[in-house]
Amino acid sequence: MSLNFHENHRLLYGAALATFVALTVVIAIVPARWVQEHTEPLSGSRALTEQERRGLAIYVAEGCLYCHTQQVRPLPVDKPFGRPSAPGDYARLRPQDVWRMTPALLGTERTGPDLSNVAARQPSDTWNYIHLYNPRAVVKGSVMQAYPWLFAIRETPGPGEVIVPVPPDYAPRGGKVVATQAAQDLVAYLLSLKQTPLPGGELPEQAAGAPSGAVTPGASVYAAHCASCHGSNGEGVPGVFPPMKGDPVVTAADPARHIHIVLFGLEHAAINGVNYAAEMPAHKDELSDGEIAAVVDHERTSWGNSAPTVTAADVARIRKQGGP
Ligand code: HEC
Ligand code: HEC
Numbered sequence: 001m002s003l004n005f006h007e008n009h010r011l012l013y014g015a016a017l018a019t020f021v022a023l024t025v026v027i028a029i030v031p032a033r034w035v036q037e038h039t040e041p042l043s044g045s046r047a048l049t050e051q052e053r054r055g056l057a058i059y060v061a062e063g064c065l066y067c068h069t070q071q072v073r074p075l076p077v078d079k080p081f082g083r084p085s086a087p088g089d090y091a092r093l094r095p096q097d098v099w100r101m102t103p104a105l106l107g108t109e110r111t112g113p114d115l116s117n118v119a120a121r122q123p124s125d126t127w128n129y130i131h132l133y134n135p136r137a138v139v140k141g142s143v144m145q146a147y148p149w150l151f152a153i154r155e156t157p158g159p160g161e162v163i164v165p166v167p168p169d170y171a172p173r174g175g176k177v178v179a180t181q182a183a184q185d186l187v188a189y190l191l192s193l194k195q196t197p198l199p200g201g202e203l204p205e206q207a208a209g210a211p212s213g214a215v216t217p218g219a220s221v222y223a224a225h226c227a228s229c230h231g232s233n234g235e236g237v238p239g240v241f242p243p244m245k246g247d248p249v250v251t252a253a254d255p256a257r258h259i260h261i262v263l264f265g266l267e268h269a270a271i272n273g274v275n276y277a278a279e280m281p282a283h284k285d286e287l288s289d290g291e292i293a294a295v296v297d298h299e300r301t302s303w304g305n306s307a308p309t310v311t312a313a314d315v316a317r318i319r320k321q322g323g324p
Pocket of ligand 2: 122123127222225226227228229230240241242247248250258261262266267268271275276277278279281283295296299
């Protein structure tokens with residue numbers, strides 16, 4: 001038998017195949033196994049529920065990961081998206097079955113914001129439904145495409161159906177928009193995307209970095225925690241999220257109710273005769289007294305509003321008096 005590659009084609013192909021298989025094992029399979037076996041899920045994290053798992057399948061099928069990453073880099077530009085990702089963040093991800101690989105959620109394309117901690121930024125299911133139905137309805141100038149096929153139009157929605165309060169300019173001419181099961185599953189998955197604090201006690205630094213353009217501390221708290229619903233220009237979204245510009249509570253001489261609502265949230269209140277289906281989330285756990293004072297002052301002095309301002313001590317006093 002000749003050991004000459006030029007004459008023995010079996011030897012040539014055999015050697016190439018053996019090298020290929022060996023390299024695959026050494027540089028792909030062994031390290032992947034090692035990482036899987038040596039990474040524990042973060043304590044305090046939980047597995048996805050059945051519904052969230054179905055939502056993940058839709059996230060993959062709809063190709064959301066072609067524009068969204070789920071890996072926060074330790075870079076200043078990534079600061080608004082949360083703390084840098086750690087291996088434990090992915091430890092619960094497993095192949096769906098023998099034939100299908102672990103969904104590649106990390107992504108590489110950053111056309112849209114990183115979603116690792118999106119539930120902390122966009123905690124409202126209503127906001128997420130409207131955004132998926134038509135991103136432009138809540139984010140002017142968004143280049144994200146709409147996903148109308150995740151919704152149905154009903155003349156008279158049934159009792160159990162999830163009605164989406166799409167702003168009039170974007171709503172269909174007849175009928176109401178309702179979220180299909182797929183949309184509900186997808187939004188359940190999005191609302192599960194919240195970073196677990198690292199064992200070192202380091203809290204997820206959600207939205208800590210001041211987005212560019214924010215000049216005062218109040219403006220940067222507003223941009224990170226309020227603008228997604230109330231709009232960066234304070235105009236809100238008609239019929240869905242109330243405007244802060246000219247709002248009776250925000251322009252009232254007595255700031256107590258303003259502070260109270262930011263601390264403890266609000267639901268089912270009619271504002272200027274409009275009933276809002278979504279609720280205003282409480283911010284008592286995520287914002288300090290100083291940050292709340294800053295954002296309240298920002299609202300009281302922006303967009304033509306001019307109402308008396310407050311101090312951190314005012315916020316501390318109302319915080320102490322307790323919830324709604
Ligand atoms: C063509 C690229 C593209 C695709 C595909 C895409 N998005 Fe987006 N997405 C964006 C952009 C750009 C933004 C920022 C503007 C905005 O909020 O609409 C965004 C914003 C978001 C936000 C808000 C993030 C934040 O920090 O406020 C969520 C949630 C989201 N997308 C979910 C999804 C889901 C779920 C899918 C798949 C069904 C998807 N996106 C598909 C481009 C995309
Ligand atoms: C997830 C969307 C969302 C976010 C984020 C949000 N709000 Fe609201 N906010 C609402 C909704 C919806 C209402 C109306 C609730 C109602 O009518 O029951 C509201 C109501 C208010 C009101 C009461 C207005 C009135 O006249 O009663 C104030 C003040 C307010 N928000 C300030 C803020 C501030 C400050 C922030 C950021 C720290 C913020 N909101 C973040 C959705 C949001």
